[in-house]
Amino acid sequence: MDVFRDISFTVEHGQFVSIIGPSGCGKTTILKIISGLEKASEGEIYIDDNHLTGPDKMVGLVFQEYALFPWRTTLQNVEFGLEIKGMEKRRRKSAAGDYIKAFGLDGFEDKYPFELSGGMQQRVAIARTLINDPAVLLMDEPFSSLDGPTRNSLQDFLLKIWQERKVTILFVTHSVEEAVYLSDRVIVLSGRPAKIVKIIDLDYPRPRGRTAIRSSPAAKEIFDLLTDETIPVHM
Amino acid sequence: MKRIRIYIAPLVLIAIWQCLSWSGIIPYFMLPSPFNIIAALWDIIFTGVPPGHLLHDHLLYSLYRVLLGFAAAVIAGVPLGILMGWSTRLREFVSPLVEMVRPIPPLAWVPIAILWFGIGIRSAAFIIFLGAFFPVLLNTASGVHSISPILIDAARTLNATDKDIFFKVLVPGSVPSIFTGMRVGVGVAWMTLVAAEFVSVENGYGLGYMIMVARDIQRPDEILAGMVIIGLTGLVINILLRYAESWIVRWN
Numbered sequence: 166m167d168v169f170r171d172i173s174f175t176v177e178h179g180q181f182v183s184i185i186g187p188s189g190c191g192k193t194t195i196l197k198i199i200s201g202l203e204k205a206s207e208g209e210i211y212i213d214d215n216h217l218t219g220p221d222k223m224v225g226l227v228f229q230e231y232a233l234f235p236w237r238t239t240l241q242n243v244e245f246g247l248e249i250k251g252m253e254k255r256r257r258k259s260a261a262g263d264y265i266k267a268f269g270l271d272g273f274e275d276k277y278p279f280e281l282s283g284g285m286q287q288r289v290a291i292a293r294t295l296i297n298d299p300a301v302l303l304m305d306e307p308f309s310s311l312d313g314p315t316r317n318s319l320q321d322f323l324l325k326i327w328q329e330r331k332v333t334i335l336f337v338t339h340s341v342e343e344a345v346y347l348s349d350r351v352i353v354l355s356g357r358p359a360k361i362v363k364i365i366d367l368d369y370p371r372p373r374g375r376t377a378i379r380s381s382p383a384a385k386e387i388f389d390l391l392t393d394e395t396i397p398v399h400m
Numbered sequence: 401m402k403r404i405r406i407y408i409a410p411l412v413l414i415a416i417w418q419c420l421s422w423s424g425i426i427p428y429f430m431l432p433s434p435f436n437i438i439a440a441l442w443d444i445i446f447t448g449v450p451p452g453h454l455l456h457d458h459l460l461y462s463l464y465r466v467l468l469g470f471a472a473a474v475i476a477g478v479p480l481g482i483l484m485g486w487s488t489r490l491r492e493f494v495s496p497l498v499e500m501v502r503p504i505p506p507l508a509w510v511p512i513a514i515l516w517f518g519i520g521i522r523s524a525a526f527i528i529f530l531g532a533f534f535p536v537l538l539n540t541a542s543g544v545h546s547i548s549p550i551l552i553d554a555a556r557t558l559n560a561t562d563k564d565i566f567f568k569v570l571v572p573g574s575v576p577s578i579f580t581g582m583r584v585g586v587g588v589a590w591m592t593l594v595a596a597e598f599v600s601v602e603n604g605y606g607l608g609y610m611i612m613v614a615r616d617i618q619r620p621d622e623i624l625a626g627m628v629i630i631g632l633t634g635l636v637i638n639i640l641l642r643y644a645e646s647w648i649v650r651w652n
Contacts, residue, residue: 200557220556232554236572236651245568246558277651297558 169194169359172208174352176301176335181327183336183344185387186354187394192337196303199335200226212300225299229306231286233278239265239289240274246297264292269322284315288322295330304336308343317375320347324371341391345384346375353387355394362390432621437628440621444629449610449622459633461605462593465521469528470589476529477536477585478578482570484537485544498534506531506592510599520602524593527600531592532585539584543577544570576652579645583638590634607633 169191176182184192197203199210201220210217217224233242240261247257265274268288278286287307294302308316324347327334338344344351345367353362367383378384414434420426421433428436448454484491506527517523547570555569597608607630614622 197553202553202556220559222559224557226554226557228550228554230550232548232550234551234554234569234572236575236649245555248568249558249560249564279651293558 169354169357172354172359172361174361174364176333176350179331179333180349181324181334181336181347182350182352183338183348184352184354185338185341185344185391186359187356187391188339190354190356190359192339192354192359193305196226196305196335196337199301200224200303202226222297223300225294225297225302227287227290227294227302227304227307229309231278231283231290233286233290233293235278238275238277239270239281242278242289243292243296245293260296261292264296268292282315283311284319287311287319291323291326295326295332299332301333301335304334306337306339309339316343323347341384341388342375342379344387345378345381346373351383351387353390353394362394429620432624436621437624440619440625441628444610444622444625449613449617449619449626450604453604453610453613455610455629457605458607458610459629461603462597462607463633465524465596465606466528466586466589466593468521469525469593470532470586472525472529473532473536473585473589474582477533477581478540481537481540481578481581482544482566482574485541485547485574486566486570491541498537502534502538506588507595510596514600519600523600524596524606527596528589528592532589535584535588536578536581539577539581540574543574543580546577547573576645576649579641579649583641583645586637586641587634590630590637594630 172195174182184195186192194203198205198208199217201217201224212221212223215221215223234245237245240258243264244257244261247260252260262274265271268291270285270288270292273281273285278289281289291307308319311319320343323334326332336344336347348367351365351367353365354360355362363386365383365387367381369378369381369383417426417431418434421428421431421436426433432440443449444455444458446454480494484494509527509530510523513523513526517526551569551573552565555565560568593606594608594611597606598612601609607626611623611626614620614626
């Protein structure tokens with residue numbers, strides 16, 4: 166069975182785009198295909214003029230479950246990508262150190278993941294991905310297992326990082342609030358087989374107010390579209 | 401309080417045993433009393449069984465044989481186990497063979513071992529190797545197999561090659577299981593050793609050999625003393641491995 170069909174979209178440089186859809190609709194699969202972890206039976210992916218055929222250093226992926234290496238400390242997790250590249254030890258330690266500082270993780274360099282809170286673990290994971298300097302950052306429901314306040318503060322942190330580093334973000338979520346708070350553009354998917362229901366541009370100025378954006382017409386529209394898609398109709 | 405509690409059961413048991421021996425319900429030739437055994441420990445430490453072959457030499461030779469066979473089992477079992485855990489094809493290929501050879505008790509190999517290696521350290525090490533190899537192999541393989549696939553995905557998206565994934569994800573990720581395999585393996589190795597020394601000792605040293613001599617000269621107290629030493633040594637080895645594990649695997 167097709168997981169999805171006719172899904173085609175473009176993300177502009179430096180844009181923050183979210184994909185939202187009912188759970189199990191294959192949002193994660195889209196990210197896995199773009200990141201080269203899974204092969205699509207049909208279709209193609211380009212970054213500018215580069216055809217992607219497998220895992221590529223232009224694409225970074227942040228997982229919902231953080232996926233930190235439990236046997237590596239914060240510093241060792243962050244420097245993983247540089248170590249793979251064969252960067253000399255002293256240089257990669259200092260580069261990882263800069264990221265650790267920028268991500269508010271100083272003092273936790275030598276802690277193992279099990280000693281960190283969920284929010285800190287996800288910051289380590291984002292730093293580990295960004296240190297490779299990807300053109301596109303894919304994020305698969307990265308904040309969905311965090312509690313409310315931590316999630317809010319990580320959303321703001323992500324926006325700051327995004328604005329500072331001019332990285333392009335493709336963000337999968339099932340939360341309308343999160344999508345409208347963060348994104349320039351939201352892609353709404355249907356249930357399986359997933360199709361694009363609508364692409365909605367959000368031209369609200371930043372910084373946005375959480376309460377205001379939550380009750381915006383765009384938020385309502387997305388919510389209604391999802392409600393239609395989520396409730397199965399039997400005839 | 402907990403510290404005290406764990407000693408209560410053994411001490412009570414020993415006290416009952418001693419009383420039964422004093423009252424004559426358990427005859428000496430069936431089971432010597434705890435005091436007899438302590439006295440025998442004195443004998444095997446300072447006089448030796450056979451005389452002149454002191455306990456510490458028996459113990460060192462036994463440890464040497466175990467170390468040799470066990471080291472060979474780890475050197476062969478860990479890499480092969482990692483490959484088996486990683487490659488489904490290799491696992492399907494090797495598993496039937498492993499499952500067929502594994503149930504053969506190491507002792508059943510004794511005649512073959514003597515045929516191949518003669519009586520001596522090499523055949524003893526071979527038999528110990530057989531005992532320790534399978535626990536190490538299978539625990540390592542299951543450890544690799546149980547590494548969350550998402551960690552491998554994460555490494556791939558960070559541009560790790562297959563070689564990187566092998567050395568930087570599979571190997572470190574399976575270390576806890578390797579330790580479990582080593583602890584089970586060294587236990588089996590130690591059990592196998594004593595049995596192997598019943599039949600394959602060239603130089604008159606080894607705890608198993610010592611027990612055989614004690615049997616031949618009809619000294620049940622020395623047999624029991626030898627058994628106590630074997631048990632205590634196994635315990636110490638296990639404790640040392642646990643320490644090494646908690647020191648190396650600080651992340652678990």
